[in-house]
Amino acid sequence: MASERDVDNVSRHLEKLDFHHPFTPYEVQEQFMRTVYDVLETGNGQVGILESPTGTGKSLSLICASLTWLRNHKSSRHEAALQETTKASKDEPSWVVEQLLRQKREELVRRWEDREKRLEAARLTEKALEDRVRKRRRVDENAASRRTVDDEEAEWLLDDPDDRGGGSQDPLSGLSKESREILTKVGLGGWKGRDAAADEGEEPLEEGIKVRASTWSHVKVKVLSQFIAELRRPTFPSSLPTSMAQERKSKSEAVKLLPLSSRQKLCINPSVSRLGSVQAINDRCAELQQPKSGKKCQFVPRDELLSQTNEFRDTSLASLPDIEDLHQLGRSLAVCPYYASRTALPGAEIITLPYPLLLQKSARDALGIKLEGNIVIIDEAHNIMDAVASVHAADIRLTDLTRAKGMLGVYVRRFGKKLKGVNRVNVGRVGRVIAGLSEWMEAAMKVKQEHGIVDPNDLTRHKGIDQINMFELIQYIQESKLAFKIESYVAHVESENDPKGASKSATPVLHTLVSFLAALTNLSSEGRIFYEKTTGPAADMKLSYLLLSPTHAFSSIASSARAVVLAGGTMSPFDDYTNHLFPSLPFPKITTLSCGHVIPPENLCVWTLASTRPGAPEFEFSFQKRGDRGMITQLGMAIVNACSIVPDGVVVFFPSYGYLDEVVKVWQQQQPSQGQNSQSIWSRLEARKALFREEKGGSSDQVLGEYTQAILGGDGGTSKTKGALLLSVVGGKMSEGINFSDRLGRCVMVVGLPYPNIASPDWKAKIEYIESATYTQLTDGGTMGKEEARGKAKQASRDFYENACMRAVNQSIGRAIRHRGDYAAIVLIDRRFGSERIRSKLPGWIQGGMRPGGQEKGLGGLMGALGSFFRGRKAAEG
Structure with missing residues (x-):
């Protein structure tokens, strides 16, 4: 009973918690933030796998929950340190204890205030720093890009091994002793250089636990900029203990963010950055730090750049910068942002970095990133397993x-x-x-x-x-x-x-x-090598290494961090994350959550179209049956009918580019007709909507721009048009990262189940590996018979295969509803979408919007449902 009371107390505590959300949060946002907070508070290797549909403010909720917990944790930690002082001095007279506590409090407040004043000063001079770009010593690109080494042998001849510096795992790999001392002096490595920093009038305050935030798309500056824009919305309380913060009237404290990236993104030396490839830039950068280098990089931190390095540290922590901001800051100060950013690490609360830098231990070591005891949050985590495989x-x-x-x-x-x-x-x-x-x-x-x-x-x-x-x-x-x-x-x-x-x-x-x-x-039971050849004039052969399981590669993250949160708009189905990322983690250590949507129920219509009419041949776009010309024709007619009712934009997702080509070919052919004016399905579609098609290898931006123009017109969306139809592919460029909000996506259709090609060597190897690994796990210790274990192993591989398909479907579906006022119809065209097994792998909010009876009512039922749905939405809009 004691444990139940503890759970109740935690629940009541979380109910009352203020997450400092800048708006009045929806109920699903409150639920999401409470769950994140609980995972972080529990710690001890806790894992949260959370799904919150796009349009529900997931990123802002992650920020509010994690930073609220972090500030509360730091405040409690400071309070606990003062309590420890009291306990350690219990044998001393009370006046001695009081004096000691007062000194401790004053020291903590002084250091906190000094840091905040220094960062505030950096914020005030930020604009002046931007103006200084034009006046300060600039990077001479033409001069720096010219070769400065007259002797070719000094540049290209291999050095004597005895003269080389090793230590590729060192975060300051290749730097001279002088540069290492400078970086230590201004704070690298846990502010070990505090005494030296104090001599410069810079006494930092190291942050303890940090949030390491990573996103698959953070390699794109735009996405990181969006994250930073969300980070600027809320205001968080001071990290000082509550009583001390009230005494000092410290109601808030700015967030300290540091975005980390590679040399390729941050290098300001033109002779290095022009090399293009990551490997060449890394090697040339290290080469320029060697003692025998003909000319060392002039931007690496050294005594002459001490003040600039300090200024870089403070400005980066004060300004919520993105990668481009750090690059420009380094240029304006003429100091290397790749190395100078290390000095800001100890003072940062949130550190953002792209997947490749988070998922590789060697990359984390090179950046000086430590996960032990820290928080790891991975946003847009639906691709995490693919990302692990891609990195390796x-x-x-x-x-x-x-x-x-x-x-x-x-x-x-x-x-x-x-x-x-x-x-x-x-x-x-x-x-x-x-x-x-x-x-x-x-x-x-x-x-x-x-x-x-x-x-x-x-x-x-x-x-x-x-x-x-x-x-x-x-x-x-x-x-x-x-x-x-x-x-x-x-x-x-x-x-x-x-x-x-x-x-x-x-x-x-x-x-x-x-x-x-x-x-x-690195070859092991988890990896395979494949060959693939191409014939013809450009005949070639390719060898590829593929990591079959992410378990071992991800284990160093899961075992090191205090807590790991995987969050995404479409994480369903959840089984793969628990089975293949955390297979040995005890069940109580994993928290899962699938949030509902913020839209009202009447804004969503989900329909399964199994056939055109009761008793007619069913739609089944399996690999064996999808070439049926009659079924392709019936599919076209169903879409033609839907386009006559759905206003504005309709997006149809097909299983593959090859099948889309096959379908279009059939639709463009003349159809048999009883009348003399026979029309192809393609012509009928064009009569109802402006028609667009995603091409493999084509420009998605151009197609999307033309599609948008056809729907919104040239007046930003006030004109009435017949709308547009976009034929796209599940897993293609249009199925992820592109928003079909409002009029751009009033209806999303998914044709068939896009199962991967199970005959391909890589999928064969994945299936075999999962069967073998599952069988071995189940039979270890003799707790299960071989036949039963073999059956469960085969089912595990089938589930993995099917889950890959459903994750792709869910990503495509998620393109439509993007905010609370949005509305759309979702039509799933294949009889298999009616099975309970497949439906259970759809996100909860999609399952909740499923209209009953669609499986039996055919095209007539769909047309009635669409007509009623869009009439209701039109009436609601006035």
């Missing part, structure tokens, strides 16, 4: 290897006689690896199969690759900057031979090779 993927083409062989030859002809010892041996090993992989791929080009799985032992048998210590070779390539030196030298030679036509090594083939070799060293 690697591929190499035969044409890449041919190019790499030629580049290596050019380099050896120039510098071969100067290579000694370890350098000579390892350059030879790189040549053997290139030759061995090329030999295997050339032989595979002659086999009939166009794709398949590769045995890694067979792959490395050629030219004795299996006798090479691949770990040591990769480490050598990374530390020697071999790939960068060879590619930059070859680019130099090509530019001299053909200044106009020379490419600047746009394809970093040697860096690509290193990534693939690293994947070879």
Whole structure:
């Protein structure tokens, strides 16, 4: 009974909690924020998997819940520290304890006020800093981009291994001793340089627990800017204990945000940033920090830039910047934003970073990011498993290897006689690896199969690759900057031979090779190598490494953080996250939530169309049946009829580009008719709506712009048009990240269930892996019989396959309703959408909007439901 009372107390506490939401939150927002707060408060490795439909203010709710918890936690922590002081001094006279407590309070308040005043001053001078961009010493792009090293050998010749600095895991990798001391002095690494900072009149206050926020799309500046715009809306209380905050009248405290990114996004040295590829930029940056570098980067923090580095730290923490802001700030201060941003890490409360930097331990180490005891929030997390696989993927083409062989030859002809010892041996090993992989791929080009799985032992048998210590070779390539030196030298030679036509090594083939070799060293039961070949004039062969399971790769995050929150608009179905991201996590440590929508029930109409009429052949767009011309014709007629009722925009999602092409071909053909004026379905659609189609590889922006223009007209949406119909693809560019709000998406139709191609080598391998891993897990310890375990293992693989399909469907459906006043009809065209198993994998708000009886009533029932729905919405709008 005690535990029940505890739960009740927590529930009552959360009910009364003020989340500092800038608006009056909806009930679903309150529910969402309470759940996030509870997950963070419970801590100890707690995981929250939360679904809140797009348009319900999910991002703002995440911000309010997490920062409210963070400020409350810090306030409680400060109060607890004072309590500990009292306990530790219990044997002292009361006046001594009082004096000690007063000193502790005054010290805490003084440091807090000093920091807030310094950040406020930084905010006030921010505009002056922008003006200073035009007056201060600027980056001389033309001068910096010219080569400053006269001796080619100093730039491209491999250094003696004994003179190289290692430590690629060091967050300050490659920096000189002087630069390291400067960064420590202004606060890197937990403000260990506090005494030195105090001498400069800069006494920082380190934040404790931090929120690490990541989003699949944060690589796009626009999305991060939207997040920051939401972050500016609420006002949060001071992190001081409540009594002290009231005494000082400190009612609020600004949020300290730091967006982290790669050198590619932040580098302000033109001679480095112009290289383009991430690997080349990283290598050149590290090269410029070496003691023997002909000319070190002038922007790396050093004694002469101490004040600028301090100013960068304070301004970044004071201004809620995005990546572009940090870049511009670094340019205006002439200090490297990639390294200078490290000084702001200890003082930041929220740190944003894109998926690739969060999901790779090596990337986190390079940035100095520690997850232990901190909060990890992943927004738009529906793609998290694909993101893990993408981060660890690697591929190499035969044409890449041919190019790499030629580049290596050019380099050896120039510098071969100067290579000694370890350098000579390892350059030879790189040549053997290139030759061995090329030999295997050339032989595979002659086999009939166009794709398949590769045995890694067979792959490395050629030219004795299996006798090479691949770990040591990769480490050598990374530390020697071999790939960068060879590619930059070859680019130099090509530019001299053909200044106009020379490419600047746009394809970093040697860096690509290193990534693939690293994947070879990571091979385990969770990974596979595949081959795929193309024939014709551009015949080629590609080897790809695919991570089959995200479990191991994600485990370092789940096991380190205080709490992990996965949030998205369409997270359903939830099973995959619990089974494949956190399979060993006890059930009580996982909290799931699927919120309803903020729209009223009358703003949503969901219908399952199983056939055109009772007794007619049913719609089933399975791979075996979807080529039926009669069914395709009936589908076209159903859409023609719907377009006669639905106003404005209609979006239809098909399972694949190939099937969309097949359907359009049938629709464009003349249809048999009893009358003389026979019309194709395509012509009938064009008569009702302006018709647009998403093309594979085409410009989605152009299609979307024309579609929008056809619906809204040239007056921003007040004109009346016949509307438009957009034929799109589930999983295509239109199915994710694009909003069909209001008139742009009054009806969304999904044709069939877009199951992945189960005959493809990668999906075969995934299914086999899940079956094998599940079977092993169930039979370990002998708790389950083999036959029962085998059946459950097969069901687990089927569920994973079906869940991948339904996540794609749910993403497409979510494109329509974007805010509380929006309304739309959703039509699911396939009899299988009527099964309980499939319906259970739809988001809760879609299930709640499902109109009963649609499965049996056919097209007539759909037309009646659509007519009634849109008449009601028109009447409500007045």
